[in-house]
Amino acid sequence: AQRVTQPEKLLSVFKGAPVELKCNYSYSGSPELFWYVQYSRQRLQLLLRHISRESIKGFTADLNKGETSFHLKKPFAQEEDSAMYYCALSVPGTGNQFYFGTGTSLTVIP
Amino acid sequence: DADVTQTPRNRITKTGKRIMLECSQTKGHDRMYWYRQDPGLGLQLIYYSFDVKDINKGEISDGYSVSRQAQAKFSLSLESAIPNQTALYFCAPSFNMIAESNEQFFGPGTRLTVL
Numbered sequence: 001a002q003r004v005t006q007p008e009k010l011l012s013v014f015k016g017a018p019v020e021l022k023c024n025y026s027y028s029g030s031p032e033l034f035w036y037v038q039y040s041r042q043r044l045q046l047l048l049r050h051i052s053r054e055s056i057k058g059f060t061a062d063l064n065k066g067e068t069s070f071h072l073k074k075p076f077a078q079e080e081d082s083a084m085y086y087c088a089l090s091v092p093g094t095g096n097q098f099y100f101g102t103g104t105s106l107t108v109i110p
Numbered sequence: 111d112a113d114v115t116q117t118p119r120n121r122i123t124k125t126g127k128r129i130m131l132e133c134s135q136t137k138g139h140d141r142m143y144w145y146r147q148d149p150g151l152g153l154q155l156i157y158y159s160f161d162v163k164d165i166n167k168g169e170i171s172d173g174y175s176v177s178r179q180a181q182a183k184f185s186l187s188l189e190s191a192i193p194n195q196t197a198l199y200f201c202a203p204s205f206n207m208i209a210e211s212n213e214q215f216f217g218p219g220t221r222l223t224v225l
Contacts, residue, residue, distance in 0.1 A: 036216075043200075043219065044153075044202075044216040046214070086152060086153065097155060097158065097168070098155065098214060099155075100145075100152045100153035100154075102150060
């Protein structure tokens with residue numbers, strides 16, 4: 001079975017501090033990993049995906065197959081980063097079913 | 111993404127009632143998904159469709175049914191609503207892109223309360 005674990009339901013950091021949102025997955029093959037974000041009163045939207053190896057809004061995430069992790073990081077948190085973050089896994093060959101984690105609510109304290 | 115709309119946005123209904131949630135998209139996405147979001151549980155897949163007449167069950171399909179009337183429309187029905195179906199429901203279309211990763215574009219959500 002494919003599963004995504006986000007161990008932290010709530011995370012608070014001060015503005016300017018580094019932030020790391022953890023995501024671990026269980027899948028033995030080569031999945032696609034994503035981070036979605038939901039700002040207050042807005043719909044979920046894609047933040048970044050591992051195959052793009054991009055940095056969006058200062059966030060990066062590296063896929064570590066050895067540790068089966070895809071942690072989201074930002075060196076200096078901003079107040080506008082406060083949101084709900086979901087890690088998601090898509091398994092090729094299953095019609096791209098997505099499996100979402102339970103989400104982490106990030107609060108950046110001014 | 112304003113190209114994905116869901117109706118109604120909010121609905122309160124009673125146990126045993128039939129209710130339909132509708133999703134429309136204007137970008138020609140061939141795949142469409144229905145999720146429910148519950149506090150502490152994240153998003154759970156209910157049903158998904160690769161094309162018209164192609165319907166697949168997700169993780170939690172019991173108590174739900176869907177209809178893909180056209181490529182642009184994907185409806186979710188609760189034949190006899192029960193209180194534990196109270197949740198936020200999201201529709202998420204995506205493209206079938208073999209060469210690239212598949213992004214899902216989420217609708218604004220429908221907040222359903224079953225009394």
